[in-house]
Amino acid sequence: MAAGTVQSLAALLQRATIDDHEEVLKSCNAALKKSKTDIHAQHVKAVALLKLDRYEDCLRVIEEGGDALKQRASLEYAYALYKVGKLSEALDVAAKLCTGRGARHVEAQAAYRAEDFLRTADIYNDLYSDKASIGNEENDLRINSWATDAQLQWKGQTHAARNKRPTREDLESFEITYNAACGSLARGELSQGELLLNRAKELCKTSEDLTPEEKDAELLPIAVQQLYVLIRQGKLEEAEDLMKEISLSEISELSTRKIAQNNIILAKPPTNPYLLYKAFHETPSATNNDKLFDFQNNALVANSYAANLLVQKYDGVIRSTRKALAQRPCPSVLPSDNVLSVYNAAAHAQDQTGHKGLKEVLPLLERRPKDVGLVLTVVQLYVAAGNATSAIITLENFLRSLEESIAEQDQDIRFNPGLLSALIALYKLEGRKTQIRFELAKAAGHWRQRPNPPAMLLRAAGASLLHSSDPSDLAMSAELFTNLHNQDPNDQYAAAGYVASHAETDLAKAEALLEKLPSVEDLVSEIDVAALEEAGIPQSAASVAATAAVLAGARKRPAAEKQGAAKKRVRKSRLPKDYDPNKTPDPERWLPLRDRSTYRPKGKKGKQRAAERTQGGIVHEKAEEAAAAAPATQQQKAQGGGGGASSKKKKKGKR
Structure with a gap:
């Protein structure tokens, strides 16, 4: 190393202070003008740029310095990649080039933003287990571990969460209390989450480690989360009061501001759909390291399309969703993919449901038969129309097509627990117990072969x-x-x-x-048997109606107990003119005259016909032959004769 470079670096380090990073940067630039390859000056410049939050400039300096600088400043390189949102590269650098606990922290942060929460949880667990090197990191590790567990539960990986119930020590920190509240909300425990959020707010207000400005910055996300809980619980009046504490302009993070704006609109939506659309799109989308997590982004994307449909932007929704779907795999069970299919179908239906909506959506299913979101939309429309059988047939045909596929991914989607739950729920509607058992057995056989x-x-x-x-x-x-x-x-x-x-x-x-x-005694120890007996057995509407019918029938007198059969009253307009109530009506009055027992034919021909109808009478062969020939003659007339014979009658006259 040249003597001049050593002296300049020494002067640089002497002038560096924790609050004077701009001066450090100026000194680095002056040193690099004399020697562009001074790796020491490049390293210090990269650190100064990180301190000034100029992450893209820091990344450019390290990349221009080549492999030698990347190796020397690997931790700074990984952190800069993480801050600009290049998460996969940051993970790769942190895992391969960096060493020490600092590198593990950067790797955990990058994995957290990349939503690889299982990897994040493992890293924090390893760092926490090393008690000899933990130093003053214990509180930060506990906070980050609770945040990771909350995200695991939002992601549906509840089994991997290590922390579910906070201890008394955990509830002394407002950060851990807030993260524990988020975990409760992810599990659907709204009341518990509300209590923990209230405690987190009080702990934050009374904290002696925060300045008033820092308290205000920390209280805003807590208030936004409280607003979400109140909306979910239907406490809209309390939500309107809480909205007064939230100032969107004071929220520095765009992701938090976007969520806050969404919750405010939901708490008190404008009556004019065009004003709602304008309010929803006021905040720009977050970028780089401030992006929303998938479960948050899916909800906001759905709300964005819903706002577009409210202002009748059907063609725009169709074009944007179709373009996005063309870039996604199919079939897919990711919510971010299937929400596009749902709103694409809604835009085609144009607010129509029932049979009219199905008429517009079914042609889409013919073109995209493996679109999971579209299939479930059709199933939902059938169920809403009361046609569970068609819903079952649609879902069965879709699953059968996946089962016939040779792709391993299609097989996993075929036995996806969510799709299988939908099919079983439909089977339960029609009481198909055998099919339920058969489907679950097939799914168990499939998943037993998977890790x-x-x-x-x-x-x-x-x-x-x-x-x-x-x-x-x-x-x-x-x-x-x-x-x-x-x-x-x-x-x-x-x-x-x-x-x-x-x-x-x-x-x-x-x-x-x-x-x-x-x-059994322990399981039923808290059950009040007397109260259950007094309450009675709950019944469905059908069983209540059946019971009422039985009781009503029991109150009627049976026919045997009646003193006499009630006579049917006949109106006078239906009685004949010569009707005599004292005479007994002829029992054969409904029969034709010739079929009555009192019928006596008159004249020679009448007596002859009566004799022919008598059983055992004389048979005339010529009469039978004539009767047999009659149908053939009639058939020939109906067919119009044969050959080219004319159908016109000949006039009578001499030949």
Whole structure:
């Protein structure tokens, strides 16, 4: 290294202070004018640019410095990539080039923004387990671990979350309390989430570690989340009061501002759809490292298309969704893909539902038969129209086409738990218990050959197969519950299924586990039997109507108890003129005159016809031959004769 470079670097470091990064940057630029390849000056310049939040400039400096600078400033390189939103590259650099706990933190942050929450949770768990090196990171690790677990639950990966119920120590930090509240909301526990958010707000207000400006910045996201909870609970009056605390202009993060604006519109939507459309699109979309997570973005995309449909932008929605769908895989079970299909169908239907909506949507299904979102939309329209059979046929045809495919991805989608749940729900509407058991057995057979099978689906399959009389079904149920119990010995549902499935085949195994199950007395200890008996058995509308009909019938007097049969009253207009109520009517009055027993024909021809109709009378052969020939003659006339004979009658006259 040249002596001048060493002296300039020494002068640079002497002038560097924590609040004077601009001066450091000027000194770096002066040193680099003398020697463009001064790797020490380049490194310090990259750090100064990071301190000034100039992440793109920092990234450019490191990339221009070549591989040597990337290796030397690998941590800064990974962090700059993370901040500009190049998450996959940041993960790659942090995992391969960086070493130490700082690199692991950057890798965890990049994985978190990339929504690889399982990887994030593993990294934080490893960092937390190293007690010797944890230093003053413990509180930050706990906060980030709770945030990761909340995201896992929003993502539907609840089984991987390590923290679900906060301890007393956790509730002393407003950050952890807020993250715990988000986890409760992800599980659908709105009341619990509301309580935790209120506590987080109070802890933030009374915190001695934050300045008033920092408190205001931290309270805004909490208020936005509270607004979401109040809307979900239908507490719109409280939501309007809370809206006064939220100032959109003071929210620095575009993603949080976008969510806040959406919740405010939902809490008090404008009556004019065009004003609603304008308000929804006032905040621009977030970019780089401030982007929304998938579950947030899906909701906002759906609301955006809904606002477009309210102002009748049908053609625009059709074009944009069609263009986006052309770039997505098909079939796909991702919500971000299927929401496009739903609004594409809605735009084609133009606010029409029922049979009119189906008439517009069914041609789309013929062109895109493997579009999951479109198939479910058609199924929903059929169900709304009360046609569950057609809904079942549509879904069965779709699943059959996937089952016939040779692509492994199509097979996984065929037995997707969500699609299977929809089919089973439709089967339940029509009471098809055999089909339910058959579908669950097929799905269990498929997922047993895959790593990390969905436990809830295997539970449902095992419970359904327990009701079968087929020995093979019972054997599969026993195998499913055995695997579930081995994976999680503390799972009471799996343990109960294990006992039930082995009770008839291997009683010793069932008895060994039976003692670990809670007793019946413990399960019903908190049930008030007297209150249940007093309340009675709840009945459906059909059963209530049937019971009322039975009771009404019981109050009627049977025919035997009546003193006399009520005579039917006949109106005078229907009686003949010579009607005499004292005379008994002729019982044969409804028969033709010649069929009555009192009929006597008059004259020679009449007596002859009466004799011919008499059983055992004289048979005339010529009469029979004439009768047999009559149908043939009539048939020939009906056919119009044969050959080219004329149908005109000949005039009478001399030949």
